[in-house]
Amino acid sequence: MNAEYQRLEVQATECWQRLTAQAGSATVSSAAEAMQVEEQILRDAMKLASMLFGMIMVRSVDDEHAREQDREFVDALPKKFHSQGTRPVTVSLRAGVNVTLDVRYYHRLKDSRRRPNRKAKHGLYPTLLRLGLHQRETPAAVARMARAAALLGSFEEAAGMLRGEGIEVSVNRLRKLVAGTGKMLRRLSESGLLSAQGNVTGKRVVVTADGGRVRLREKKRGKTKKGRQRFQPKWREPRLFMIYVVDDEGQQDRDFRPIIDGGMGSCDELFALLLAYLQGLDITQAERVEFVADGAAWIWNRVPGLAEALGLRDDQVQQLIDFWHAVEYLGKLADSSKLDATARKRWVTTQKNRLLRGEIGSVVDAITELMKGRRSKDQTTWLNYFITHGLEHRRMDYSRARHHHMPIGSGAIESAIRRVINLRVKGNAIYWLRENAETMIRLRAWIKAGRAEELFHQTTCVTPGLAI
Numbered sequence: 001m002n003a004e005y006q007r008l009e010v011q012a013t014e015c016w017q018r019l020t021a022q023a024g025s026a027t028v029s030s031a032a033e034a035m036q037v038e039e040q041i042l043r044d045a046m047k048l049a050s051m052l053f054g055m056i057m058v059r060s061v062d063d064e065h066a067r068e069q070d071r072e073f074v075d076a077l078p079k080k081f082h083s084q085g086t087r088p089v090t091v092s093l094r095a096g097v098n099v100t101l102d103v104r105y106y107h108r109l110k111d112s113r114r115r116p117n118r119k120a121k122h123g124l125y126p127t128l129l130r131l132g133l134h135q136r137e138t139p140a141a142v143a144r145m146a147r148a149a150a151l152l153g154s155f156e157e158a159a160g161m162l163r164g165e166g167i168e169v170s171v172n173r174l175r176k177l178v179a180g181t182g183k184m185l186r187r188l189s190e191s192g193l194l195s196a197q198g199n200v201t202g203k204r205v206v207v208t209a210d211g212g213r214v215r216l217r218e219k220k221r222g223k224t225k226k227g228r229q230r231f232q233p234k235w236r237e238p239r240l241f242m243i244y245v246v247d248d249e250g251q252q253d254r255d256f257r258p259i260i261d262g263g264m265g266s267c268d269e270l271f272a273l274l275l276a277y278l279q280g281l282d283i284t285q286a287e288r289v290e291f292v293a294d295g296a297a298w299i300w301n302r303v304p305g306l307a308e309a310l311g312l313r314d315d316q317v318q319q320l321i322d323f324w325h326a327v328e329y330l331g332k333l334a335d336s337s338k339l340d341a342t343a344r345k346r347w348v349t350t351q352k353n354r355l356l357r358g359e360i361g362s363v364v365d366a367i368t369e370l371m372k373g374r375r376s377k378d379q380t381t382w383l384n385y386f387i388t389h390g391l392e393h394r395r396m397d398y399s400r401a402r403h404h405h406m407p408i409g410s411g412a413i414e415s416a417i418r419r420v421i422n423l424r425v426k427g428n429a430i431y432w433l434r435e436n437a438e439t440m441i442r443l444r445a446w447i448k449a450g451r452a453e454e455l456f457h458q459t460t461c462v463t464p465g466l467a468i
Contacts, residue, residue, distance in 0.1 A: 004100050005058040012051040019044050046166040047095035053138070054099035057091065061101050061127050073126040074106050076464035081106035081124070089125060092137050095166040103127040108468075129467055132460040135180050141167055143456035145174055146181045150424070150443040175436075182439025184459040187466050189273060194458060196259045196277055196451060200245060201285040203253070204406060207278070208292050208413040209241040209262075209270070209299050212421035214441075216264075217431040233431050238264050238421055238441055241274050242413045243281070250405040252412070260416050260445040263438040267298045271306055284311050290406045292320040293413070295385060300393070321395045322410040327352055329382050336379055337370050358399030360390035420444045 022041060028034040060066060074081050086102045093099060107123045125134075132139035145167065148158040155171045155178075162169055169177070188194040213235055220230040240262035245253040252258070259277055262270055283289060289312055293299045300319070307317050330351050334344040347370070354363050364386050371379050390396040398408045425432065425440055432440070446455040 002058065002062060002102070004102075005055055005062075008051045008054045008058070008099065012048055012055065015044055015048040015051065019048065043095060043166065047097055050093035050095050050097035050166075054091075054093055054097060057099055057101060057131070057133075060131065061103055066127060067104070069130060070104055070106075070126040073130055073464055073467075077467060078465070079108050079468060081108045084123075087125075089128065090136070091128075091133050092141070092168075094138075094141060096168055101127070124467060126467075129462040132462070134462060135177055137177065139456070139460040142177055142181065142460070143452070145169060146178050146443055146456070147447060147452060149174055149178045150440060150447055153424070178443070179436065179439060181456075181459050182435065182442065184462070184466070185439070185442055185455070188458055189276075191465065192276060193463070193466070194276070195280045197454060198245075198256055198259070198281055200256070200281050200283060202287050203245045203256070204288045204290070204404070205281075205283065205286045206244050206246060206290050206292060206407060206412070207241065207274070208410045209239065209274070210293060210410065210413045210417050211237040211239045211296065211298075212417045212426065214238050214264075214421065214425045214437050215427070215431050216434055216437060231431070236264065236434075238262060238425070238437065239267065239270050240413065240416055240420060240441075240445060241270065242416050243274075243277060244412060246406060248405060250407060257450045258412075259451070260420065260449040261442060262445060263442055264434050265438075267302065271302045275306060275309055278306075278310055284316075286316070288318070288404055288406065289316060290318045290320055290401065292322060292407060292410050294322050294325045294410060295389060300389075300395075318397070318401060318406070319393065319395045320398070320401055320406075320408065321389045323355065323398055323408040324411075326355060326386075326389075326396060329385055333367055333370060333379065333382050336376065336382075339370075355396060356398050356402070358397055360386070360396045363396075364391060416445070416448065419448050 019041065022037075022044075026037055028037050074083075084105045084107050087105045088100050089103055090098050090100050103125050104127065105123060105125055128134050128136075132142075135142055137145075144165070145158070145162060148162055149155055152158045152161065155174050159169055159171050159174050162174075185194070214237075215233050216236050217231040218234050220232045222230045224230060240260060242258055242260050244258035245256040247253045261273060261277070265273075289307075291303050291307070303319055327348070330348050334348050337344065337347075339347060347366070351363050351366055354360075354366075364383075367383050367386060371383060375383070386396070401408050421441060421444075424444055425437055443455075446452060
């Protein structure tokens with residue numbers, strides 16, 4: 001075995017001897033001393049584990065089978081690459097342990113007849129790509145760092161917490177690693193390879209969407225006195241969708257982890273991503289599919305086309321306006337009338353009950369009666385809201401949804417907007433580059449949905465189609 005393997009083997013033996021000696025003789029007499037000894041044992045144990053893993057890495061890249069796998073990987077690439085021999089590459093492990101791997105480097109010859117493409121990749125290490133070491137960190141460490149950066153309040157907090165876990169990483173390095181994970185996530189989405197596992201056959205599925213708020217750094221002409229690029233902060237709308245299953249009581253089915261995703265793209269891009277997820281779930285096998293959201297036009301203008309593209313039957317699908325948004329409009333109508341406080345409350349309660357019974361025609365008649373005479377612009381808008389969504393498109397048939405034990409509100413996606421966007425990305429003094437905001441939103445969406453391991457498995461496993 002090579003010198004790197006022997007070095008790690010010697011250090012691992014010394015570390016193991018320290019641990020066994022400490023376990024056989026150490027005693028503690030206070031809480032402070034117990035904490036100190038425990039932390040020392042954990043650090044040594046983590047260092048030993050990293051050395052053992054490093055030995056496995058050295059052994060995994062230094063045999064004929066690995067070289068054959070590299071050749072197969074390169075042959076499957078869409079471009080022609082040529083071997084340039086082996087080169088030493090240092091990979092970081094936990095507890096400050098590094099391992100130097102001798103891996104083969106492949107390079108693609110440039111075509112002198114074409115203009116050079118700066119974004120094109122001209123060289124790669126197939127071994128590192130195959131083993132998930134393409135960011136010079138172990139797959140488990142990258143996943144842990146991305147999770148910490150997404151869940152904690154800042155990259156600084158994440159770097160501090162990771163340091164206590166034996167992962168030494170600077171804030172700038174952490175940013176780059178998270179950006180690399182986000183880049184792979186985007187490439188998976190664009191290539192149609194991103195998927196979420198789940199079985200919806202014979203189940204009742206709810207699909208909902210909503211938008212949030214985030215402040216972006218958008219370029220501005222000129223430089224500051226310190227030579228930095230000027231920017232102007234602009235509030236933009238990131239969008240999320242959520243797919244979940246409900247049980248016989250209309251509650252979220254805990255056996256099916258929800259799917260939450262979205263980003264900073266356009267409405268059409270969001271619905272294209274939603275279409276891919278629903279097709280991957282084979283949504284046509286579901287018993288019922290309910291689309292529920294507030295009255296945003298960007299959602300309802302695209303839902304009919306989405307249902308048609310999925311091949312869903314009319315009796316299988318229901319579109320539903322969030323009940324509490326409808327009630328909010330009832331309150332605005334009552335407040336704009338000449339009724340006294342008691343009469344307004346009684347009127348709203350009556351219309352709420354009518355909505356729950358599916359009597360949308362009676363509700364529209366009551367609103368028309370209430371708005372006798374000259375209507376204001378707002379009153380006309382509110383009335384048209386009930387006519388359009390209630391009478392024309394049947395999106396207020398709450399009695400039908402309740403009969404099938406389906407939700408009548410979009411509280412699930414509103415909660416997701418708060419947990420995914422508001423608690424990490426949104427803030428008056430927080431400014432994001434567009435691609436960084438999207439990465440953070442999508443990472444948090446998958447993590448909050450309980451699908452972190454599923455996500456990191458896909459962003460770590462690089463196929464030849466994603467290598468360049």
